Amino acid sequence: MNLNKTKNEKVNLDQLLGKLKKEDSNYSNLCKRMKIVYWIFIPLYTIIAFIHYFDTKELTDLIAGLFLVAAFLLFALVFGSYQKEYKNVDYSLPTLLMLKQAAKRYHPFRKKSILILLAVFLMNASFNLRSQPLFNTVESQIVFFSIFILAIIIGLIIWYFKYKPLRDNALANIAEIEGN
Amino acid sequence: MKKEDLFNQILSDNSDRIQRICRYYNSNAEDQKDMYQEVLINIWKSLDQFKGKSAISTWVYRVAVNTSLSFTGKSYREMQLIINTDTQNLSSILDNEDLEIKKKEEKQFNLLQNELNMLSVIDKALISLMLEGLSMREIADVIGINEPNVKVKIHRIKTQLKNKLTGGKHELK
Numbered sequence: 001m002n003l004n005k006t007k008n009e010k011v012n013l014d015q016l017l018g019k020l021k022k023e024d025s026n027y028s029n030l031c032k033r034m035k036i037v038y039w040i041f042i043p044l045y046t047i048i049a050f051i052h053y054f055d056t057k058e059l060t061d062l063i064a065g066l067f068l069v070a071a072f073l074l075f076a077l078v079f080g081s082y083q084k085e086y087k088n089v090d091y092s093l094p095t096l097l098m099l100k101q102a103a104k105r106y107h108p109f110r111k112k113s114i115l116i117l118l119a120v121f122l123m124n125a126s127f128n129l130r131s132q133p134l135f136n137t138v139e140s141q142i143v144f145f146s147i148f149i150l151a152i153i154i155g156l157i158i159w160y161f162k163y164k165p166l167r168d169n170a171l172a173n174i175a176e177i178e179g180n
Numbered sequence: 181m182k183k184e185d186l187f188n189q190i191l192s193d194n195s196d197r198i199q200r201i202c203r204y205y206n207s208n209a210e211d212q213k214d215m216y217q218e219v220l221i222n223i224w225k226s227l228d229q230f231k232g233k234s235a236i237s238t239w240v241y242r243v244a245v246n247t248s249l250s251f252t253g254k255s256y257r258e259m260q261l262i263i264n265t266d267t268q269n270l271s272s273i274l275d276n277e278d279l280e281i282k283k284k285e286e287k288q289f290n291l292l293q294n295e296l297n298m299l300s301v302i303d304k305a306l307i308s309l310m311l312e313g314l315s316m317r318e319i320a321d322v323i324g325i326n327e328p329n330v331k332v333k334i335h336r337i338k339t340q341l342k343n344k345l346t347g348g349k350h351e352l353k
Contacts, residue, residue, distance in 0.1 A: 177323060
């Protein structure tokens with residue numbers, strides 16, 4: 001079925017609907033899958049934490065296990081929030097409101113990032129609190145913080161080249177619409 | 181009504197409208213087609229949020245203008261506003277009924293086209309909606325500001341264009 005009469009602008013509706021549905025679900029489904037994985041991990045690792053505690057009778061093992069569960073919980077909540085955000089992308093908002101939402105979305109440090117940071121630190125604490133840690137504490141911390149800082153730098157470089165121009169444009173347009 | 185049926189109905193009623201908006205921002209057919217598809221994708225994505233509070237045409241304009249602002253195929257600086265000599269509401273920009281001499285009209289048109297492309301993205305969006313024949317109320321509804329604010333902005337753009345076209349010899353109304 002063709003939508004348009006002119007030769008150059010023919011769009012196959014059936015093909016397009018397929019694309020639309022794919023677009024609709026891509027990000028949202030990815031986040032949904034991640035969320036489901038973490039919600040499966042949460043009870044599983046809670047049980048493992050308690051089993052491990054009953055084996056070793058070490059309170060630090062229980063705390064380490066629960067820290068890991070708490071990290072999973074935070075990841076599940078963040079992915080749930082991203083799923084909701086992608087699912088509800090709305091281009092029919094008034095332009096000013098849409099621009100404000102875009103500027104918020106492209107901010108390098110969002111509230112959600114704090115939750116992710118907290119989850120990463122909880123995981124790190126969990127690995128180091130165990131009565132029989134897998135790695136030497138000092139060495140593992142050096143590796144952890146090196147990877148952590150590198151990840152932040154890479155993230156900021158990607159943001160600077162990919163998202164900062166979008167945010168700057170959105171902010172400039174907001175200022176223009178709101179000014180006279 | 182099913183989402184697909186509603187989508188098809190919106191498309192059949194507003195296809196020409198969307199194509200016109202796409203033509204305002206893209207001179208070549210391929211870019212027009214890309215933007216047209218992106219507008220359709222965004223209409224589909226936003227369809228679940230349509231509550232019927234505003235007219236469907238206003239809703240479609242919002243999606244089209246918002247897509248033009250975030251259209252990934254072009255950078256903001258490259259974005260141009262393309263108008264045709266047969267654009268129905270072209271006279272609404274100039275407010276000049278004395279443009280009867282063809283040559284002068286053509287020259288004015290070319291100048292106008294150049295000046296329009298010097299406008300900011302937001303001003304281009306406002307002018308494109310005005311060329312579509314939307315009322316100030318409807319434009320305000322699309323952009324998300326109040327009606328007096330739209331009037332001030334349109335007046336400023338018109339004054340700026342008139343100044344450029346007449347070399348600052350026209351009188352402000």
